[in-house]
Amino acid sequence: MTTSVTTQTQSGVINAVSAYVMWGFAPIYFKLLNHVNASEILIHRILWSCLLLAIIIIAAKKWRFVQAIAKQPKLLLQLTLTASILAVNWFLFIWAINNDHLLDASLGYFINPLLSVALGVIFLNEHLRKWQKVAVVLAVSGVLIQLVVLGSLPLISLALAGTFGTYGLLRKKMAVDSFAGLWFESLLMVPFAALYWLFFTNSASSNMFNNTLDLNVILILAGVVTTAPLLCFTAAAKRLTLSALGFFQYIGPSIMFVLATFLYHEPLLKAKLTTFILIWLALTLYSWDSWRAIKNKT
Numbered sequence: 001m002t003t004s005v006t007t008q009t010q011s012g013v014i015n016a017v018s019a020y021v022m023w024g025f026a027p028i029y030f031k032l033l034n035h036v037n038a039s040e041i042l043i044h045r046i047l048w049s050c051l052l053l054a055i056i057i058i059a060a061k062k063w064r065f066v067q068a069i070a071k072q073p074k075l076l077l078q079l080t081l082t083a084s085i086l087a088v089n090w091f092l093f094i095w096a097i098n099n100d101h102l103l104d105a106s107l108g109y110f111i112n113p114l115l116s117v118a119l120g121v122i123f124l125n126e127h128l129r130k131w132q133k134v135a136v137v138l139a140v141s142g143v144l145i146q147l148v149v150l151g152s153l154p155l156i157s158l159a160l161a162g163t164f165g166t167y168g169l170l171r172k173k174m175a176v177d178s179f180a181g182l183w184f185e186s187l188l189m190v191p192f193a194a195l196y197w198l199f200f201t202n203s204a205s206s207n208m209f210n211n212t213l214d215l216n217v218i219l220i221l222a223g224v225v226t227t228a229p230l231l232c233f234t235a236a237a238k239r240l241t242l243s244a245l246g247f248f249q250y251i252g253p254s255i256m257f258v259l260a261t262f263l264y265h266e267p268l269l270k271a272k273l274t275t276f277i278l279i280w281l282a283l284t285l286y287s288w289d290s291w292r293a294i295k296n297k298t
Helices: 003-029 036-059 063-070 074-096 101-123 130-150 153-172 177-199 211-221 220-237 242-246 251-263 272-297
Strands: none
Touching: 003 074, 003 220, 003 251, 036 063, 036 074, 036 177, 036 220, 063 074, 063 177, 074 101, 074 177, 101 130, 101 153, 101 251, 101 272, 130 272, 153 211, 177 220, 211 220, 211 242
């Protein structure tokens, strides 16, 4: 029994690390398409993700979950809302990477866990422990430093954190299979993506028949880049507690930070670095407090 639990945990850790590493290195993929408009990349991300998720659902015999969702108009309306938020998040992420704002994207996903805590307090009546409150204050201070020193808020970071945090909050309150729900969300985006592609996209790469094979393969791989980490994340979530899973969520933005600084040489202003340091301190404090709480329960 103990061996079985240990194997499950090890598998969960491997899947969690795999998911966040893939999310962390995803910018390298999108950089390959920096000559393509963000809206056009988003179209491919939606279409090919929808197709790949449909194949996975059929292969995993999850069609019953799809049928269950289709019979609930209220749930479909909720998924329409989450699909809209997810589309905005995907677009912002692509735009940030291809316009040399990877540091802002990294900061956004560092802020996200702390924003999720704040959303839980506001909308789910969750209570913060003392050190969690200190962590949130540190994070807010980091954002305010940019406002005071640079005269502007890190809007891209806040928008990415806000859309992903809101999406997570809404999905948490919905009783829906993760893959079936994501497939419906992508499916609900498809008509808008297709219409935009047909009538509003007029670029050199918009007609796939005129593209090189290499470019078309890269565009189609948008579905894999989107779906593969989700497969690993879902597998990890089944084998690990949410608290344990939370300790791995800093891998992705950490990789993004390294890529932005050392590979793509984005300028790291002192105000931005100070913001990052305060956010890192806040996350360290929050993680320590979470670990202590888990330890006290055992």
